[in-house]
Amino acid sequence: MIIPDLHTMMPIIITGLGALVVLLCGPLLLSGTTTSIAVVTAAAAGLWAVFTAPSAAPAVAGLTFTPLAQFLIPLFCAAALLTLLLSHGYNENRAIKGEEYPATVLFALFALCVLPCASNLLILFLAIESVSFAFYILVTMDLQRAESGEAGLKYLLMGAVAAAFTAFGFALIFAGSGTLALSGAVAHAGNRAIVAAGWGVVIMGMAFKLSLVPAHLWTPDVYQGAPAPVAAFLSTSSKVAAASLLLMLLAFSPPMPELRIPLVLLSLLSMVVGNLAALRQQNIKRMLAYSSVAHMGYLTLALLTGTRDGYAALLLYGTIYTAMNLAAFGAIASLSLEQERDQITDYAGLGFSAPLRGGVLALAMLALAGLPPTGGFIGKFFIFYSAIRGGETALAIIGILSAAVSSFFYLKVVAQLYMHRSSDPAPRAASAADAAALCCAAAFILVLGVFPAPLIQLVDAALQ
Amino acid sequence: MTPDFPILSVLIFLPLAASLLLVALRPSQALARGFALAAALAELVLAALPFFSSRLPAAYPGAPAGFFLFEDLPWIERFGIRYTLGMDGISQIMVLLTSFITVVAVLISWRQIKERTPLYYALLLALECTIQGVFLSLDLFLFYLFFEAMLIPIVFLSGIWGNGRPVYSAIKFFLYTFVGSLLMLVSIVTLYLMHGTQTGSYTFALPALVQTSVPYGLALWLFAGFLVAFAVKIPLFPLHSWQPDAYADAPIAGTLLLASLLSKTGAYGLIRFAFPLFPEAARAFTPVLYLAAVFVISFGAWIAFAQKDMKRLVAYSSLSHMGFIALGIAAWSPLALSGALLQMVNHAVTTGALFVVVGMLDERSDNRELAAYGGIWGKVPALSFFFLFFCMASAGLPGLNNFVGEFLVLVGAFKVAPVAALGAFLGIVLTLVYTVRLVQEVLFVKEQKPLELKDLTMREAGVLAVLALVAVYLGVHPTPVLDLFKAPIALLVSR
Numbered sequence: 001m002i003i004p005d006l007h008t009m010m011p012i013i014i015t016g017l018g019a020l021v022v023l024l025c026g027p028l029l030l031s032g033t034t035t036s037i038a039v040v041t042a043a044a045a046g047l048w049a050v051f052t053a054p055s056a057a058p059a060v061a062g063l064t065f066t067p068l069a070q071f072l073i074p075l076f077c078a079a080a081l082l083t084l085l086l087s088h089g090y091n092e093n094r095a096i097k098g099e100e101y102p103a104t105v106l107f108a109l110f111a112l113c114v115l116p117c118a119s120n121l122l123i124l125f126l127a128i129e130s131v132s133f134a135f136y137i138l139v140t141m142d143l144q145r146a147e148s149g150e151a152g153l154k155y156l157l158m159g160a161v162a163a164a165f166t167a168f169g170f171a172l173i174f175a176g177s178g179t180l181a182l183s184g185a186v187a188h189a190g191n192r193a194i195v196a197a198g199w200g201v202v203i204m205g206m207a208f209k210l211s212l213v214p215a216h217l218w219t220p221d222v223y224q225g226a227p228a229p230v231a232a233f234l235s236t237s238s239k240v241a242a243a244s245l246l247l248m249l250l251a252f253s254p255p256m257p258e259l260r261i262p263l264v265l266l267s268l269l270s271m272v273v274g275n276l277a278a279l280r281q282q283n284i285k286r287m288l289a290y291s292s293v294a295h296m297g298y299l300t301l302a303l304l305t306g307t308r309d310g311y312a313a314l315l316l317y318g319t320i321y322t323a324m325n326l327a328a329f330g331a332i333a334s335l336s337l338e339q340e341r342d343q344i345t346d347y348a349g350l351g352f353s354a355p356l357r358g359g360v361l362a363l364a365m366l367a368l369a370g371l372p373p374t375g376g377f378i379g380k381f382f383i384f385y386s387a388i389r390g391g392e393t394a395l396a397i398i399g400i401l402s403a404a405v406s407s408f409f410y411l412k413v414v415a416q417l418y419m420h421r422s423s424d425p426a427p428r429a430a431s432a433a434d435a436a437a438l439c440c441a442a443a444f445i446l447v448l449g450v451f452p453a454p455l456i457q458l459v460d461a462a463l464q
Numbered sequence: 465m466t467p468d469f470p471i472l473s474v475l476i477f478l479p480l481a482a483s484l485l486l487v488a489l490r491p492s493q494a495l496a497r498g499f500a501l502a503a504a505l506a507e508l509v510l511a512a513l514p515f516f517s518s519r520l521p522a523a524y525p526g527a528p529a530g531f532f533l534f535e536d537l538p539w540i541e542r543f544g545i546r547y548t549l550g551m552d553g554i555s556q557i558m559v560l561l562t563s564f565i566t567v568v569a570v571l572i573s574w575r576q577i578k579e580r581t582p583l584y585y586a587l588l589l590a591l592e593c594t595i596q597g598v599f600l601s602l603d604l605f606l607f608y609l610f611f612e613a614m615l616i617p618i619v620f621l622s623g624i625w626g627n628g629r630p631v632y633s634a635i636k637f638f639l640y641t642f643v644g645s646l647l648m649l650v651s652i653v654t655l656y657l658m659h660g661t662q663t664g665s666y667t668f669a670l671p672a673l674v675q676t677s678v679p680y681g682l683a684l685w686l687f688a689g690f691l692v693a694f695a696v697k698i699p700l701f702p703l704h705s706w707q708p709d710a711y712a713d714a715p716i717a718g719t720l721l722l723a724s725l726l727s728k729t730g731a732y733g734l735i736r737f738a739f740p741l742f743p744e745a746a747r748a749f750t751p752v753l754y755l756a757a758v759f760v761i762s763f764g765a766w767i768a769f770a771q772k773d774m775k776r777l778v779a780y781s782s783l784s785h786m787g788f789i790a791l792g793i794a795a796w797s798p799l800a801l802s803g804a805l806l807q808m809v810n811h812a813v814t815t816g817a818l819f820v821v822v823g824m825l826d827e828r829s830d831n832r833e834l835a836a837y838g839g840i841w842g843k844v845p846a847l848s849f850f851f852l853f854f855c856m857a858s859a860g861l862p863g864l865n866n867f868v869g870e871f872l873v874l875v876g877a878f879k880v881a882p883v884a885a886l887g888a889f890l891g892i893v894l895t896l897v898y899t900v901r902l903v904q905e906v907l908f909v910k911e912q913k914p915l916e917l918k919d920l921t922m923r924e925a926g927v928l929a930v931l932a933l934v935a936v937y938l939g940v941h942p943t944p945v946l947d948l949f950k951a952p953i954a955l956l957v958s959r
Contacts, residue, residue: 352580371616371642372609381649385543388653397650404643411619411635419623419631453540460542 005059008052011045011073012113019106026099035088038102039081042109046077062120069116071315071462072244076112079237079322080105085437086330087229093337096141096227108134115241121170121180124245128166131241132159135234139226151225158218162208165201172198182252196258202249203262209242210296213269223289228336231285232329235292236322243299243318247311255306263304264395270297271399275406284344287409288328291368294406295321301399302383305390308463313382315459320379320448324367327441331361334434335427344416351417353426360438362414367445369410370403375448471513472535472549475559476596478507483589486582493581497574500585504567507592511563514556528671530955544667548603553948554805558599558732561812565724566592569717571927572820576716576827577625584625591617591721598729604652605668612645614726622714633713640706644696651689655741674740687745690738697730698786700756701763711779716823723782723819724812731789731808739796740959753794754884761787761891769898774822774832777902781858782815784895791888792873798957800876802949806942807869814857814866817931821851824924829915838911844919848907850928857935859899860892865938
């Protein structure tokens with residue numbers, strides 16, 4: 001490794017070092033300071049990645065700072081940064097103290113930064129599992145609530161199964177192709193069956209991580225049990241990471257027609273079951289969990305087209321989805337400071353008594369429903385556009401209809417916020433950190449809805 | 465006016481800017497409505513400007529035929545999506561109508577809206593922005609964006625300030641229109657891709673997409689997607705069932721905007737987009753449209769007769785009147801089409817005014833039951849006069865505007881589809897029946913319980929007088945408006 005290589009790998013190094021510093025020096029510092037260090041670390045890593053030129057040559061064995069990495073690392077850093085801002089007040093209120101929390105978020109970010117750089121199956125596996133490992137801890141972070149521990153246990157057990165699937169799949173691909181290098185994981189004529197089987201098992205593993213139906217059952221329980229800011233981070237970054245893992249595998253290998261049927265089924269079931277199940281939910285976190293199942297179905301739809309358009313739509317939607325879900329869970333976290341607001345009816349009248357957070361939550365709901373002029377509309381448009389263009393018209397129409405169904409439950413939240421009254425006293429004012437994070441996410445949603453062209457350019461550059 | 469002045473963009477974004485200011489500053493009630501009125505009036509003046517400017521199409525290079533104002537900027541270049549606006553005679557009238565009705569909407573909300581006033585007017589102005597966008601867009605993506613975005617302000621307006629079951633009605637309306645529009649989106653994308661593969665240029669521009677050759681079988685499906693989206697908004701049978709609920713439960717200005725403007729976006733969409741894009745498929749669907757139109761005319765009138773609630777009665781009568789517009793569009797001849805377009809303006813004025821009058825009665829006595837009224841003719845002469853006037857206008861009294869519009873539609877339709885025209889004519893008879901009943905029960909029969917009513921204030925009388933003057937003017941001298949339609953209609957029909 002030489003100095004320029006070190007330079008390109010700096011985002012990974014920054015996050016790794018930051019996590020260690022927070023963890024080791026934490027006991028000596030005030031809790032606010034650890035969060036600040038973590039925020040600065042995430043911002044620094046993200047900015048470094050933005051201003052570093054990507055290269056095709058590996059910097060270290062198995063790690064390359066690709067254009068895709070240059071796109072995804074700032075995205076993950078931004079998500080981590082907003083999560084840290086949102087969780088500060090939330091955690092203090094729930095006596096989630098100490099340096100473990102910011103350190104674990106940074107560890108997750110570290111693994112997230114490694115993932116898009118991986119050019120080798122082993123590193124890819126280690127990265128995605130380190131992400132999950134950090135999330136097992138984050139989900140159980142709220143020691144006061146039994147639900148939190150239960151959620152963590154469920155997530156851990158399911159995650160372990162998924163990890164086993166993924167590892168087995170990678171092993172099969174290795175056996176079939178004879179190399180761990182991502183670019184070499186190509187089926188030879190004689191071993192096609194083995195590689196295809198490997199792919200199938202990997203997709204099963206990723207279906208767990210992406211909570212695609214039928215591997216979605218852990219999702220509502222985990223989202224409900226996890227602290228709201230963690231759910232925000234989990235529902236965005238870990239999903240985008242898993243989706244980009246599939247994207248990297250697919251983009252590097254020649255088309256695999258065998259994969260179409262399983263992906264079609266996963267996408268179809270996720271869109272339909274996710275949206276239908278979300279219709280019945282009274283608990284807002286469970287509702288968002290099922291909605292996230294459906295949204296992952298849309299992502300899979302873009303993925304299975306196997307075209308540049310589809311991959312671009314996936315990255316675009318992943319980015320917009322990150323902003324939307326951070327806004328939604330962030331508003332929930334910030335509104336739940338003095339009392340848990342789990343039921344959708346707990347949000348009655350909050351659009352007026354807490355205008356900023358109520359407004360952001362309503363905006364996130366309208367965006368998730370896919371209404372213009374929000375980014376959600378642009379994202380959905382490009383997903384379905386790429387699907388129709390890729391020849392998946394029937395699936396796209398089913399997806400569009402299921403998205404139409406979904407508008408009902410998103411609108412239910414908006415109706416509670418603005419069209420119902422509540423006699424409860426107004427919630428406490430939002431902290432500056434919360435307000436800043438929510439404004440960032442909301443601005444992102446709106447700006448992307450009106451000026452998506454710059455992001456589309458970035459996405460195109462990432463897929464070079 | 466120089467071609468450099470982006471008057472179309474200003475028409476769209478002036479109300480939005482005013483709306484954002486209202487949300488950001490949250491002024492007091494009096495200040496908010498004053499500001500909203502000023503913004504709405506400024507928009508009205510701006511919308512009237514093109515009438516006084518010279519029309520030199522040559523000043524706008526690249527403008528499609530018939531469009532005398534044009535703006536075109538790249539927007540999302542990778543997908544050939546452009547920010548293209550254009551104004552011809554049809555959009556000109558629609559834009560003027562929108563700004564006029566918005567001023568009326570602001571004025572009639574003056575006393576009725578007492579809470580969250582800034583937000584209320586902000587939503588009203590945001591809605592105006594999206595409606596103007598619908599009438600001015602020439603890029604299908606942009607059009608779709610405005611068409612969908614209309615839903616957000618109107619759902620909030622009806623849900624927050626409505627009465628009865630506002631949330632139920634607002635969500636029902638939202639779901640109907642949202643699902644309808646999504647089907648149109650599939651059609652738009654498919655058409656876009658077909659055009660791209662045929663010509664190599666991927667674009668959402670209407671003048672380019674009109675040239676696409678679509679196989680007949682597919683065109684039927686694509687047209688159906690557009691038709692569903694627009695039929696929900698108009699609304700046409702069988703996609704109308706959201707309408708009476710939404711009209712009855714929205715606040716009075718919301719009902720006015722739904723009936724006078726939002727229903728017109730559907731009719732406008734059929735004329736501007738659906739028919740020109742798929743002329744053959746449209747011809748194939750014409751019998752369905754005739755059937756739906758005639759059915760809606762008679763069925764709306766029939767159900768209106770059975771209503772006990774005044775606002776619901778007017779809602780069904782509005783449904784019935786929209787049938788004439790659908791009939792005129794379906795006939796697609798210059799005469800019928802100009803009748804339909806004129807009727808779009810007439811319907812907005814007279815049905816809108818009827819809703820306003822009913823709203824004023826409701827505001828005074830907090831009661832919309834027909835049975836609660838009676839004998840108000842002697843008590844509140846000015847209000848009763850306008851009530852009678854707009855009932856007569858709505859019933860199609862000669863000399864008033866609806867007569868001209870319906871007459872043109874019927875004559876135009878009679879030439880191409882005599883049976884449908886005859887059916888529509890029978891519908892008019894039913895219209896007379898419920899109108900007479902409405903007039904009689906509210907104005908003349910002996911009242912059961914004495915109601916304390918106050919007559920019109922200056923503001924209310926002014927609003928109604930202006931609406932009445934427009935109705936008379938269009939009834940006796942519709943030529944200037946019809947002249948505006950001539951050139952665009954000739955272009956539309958010649959395709």
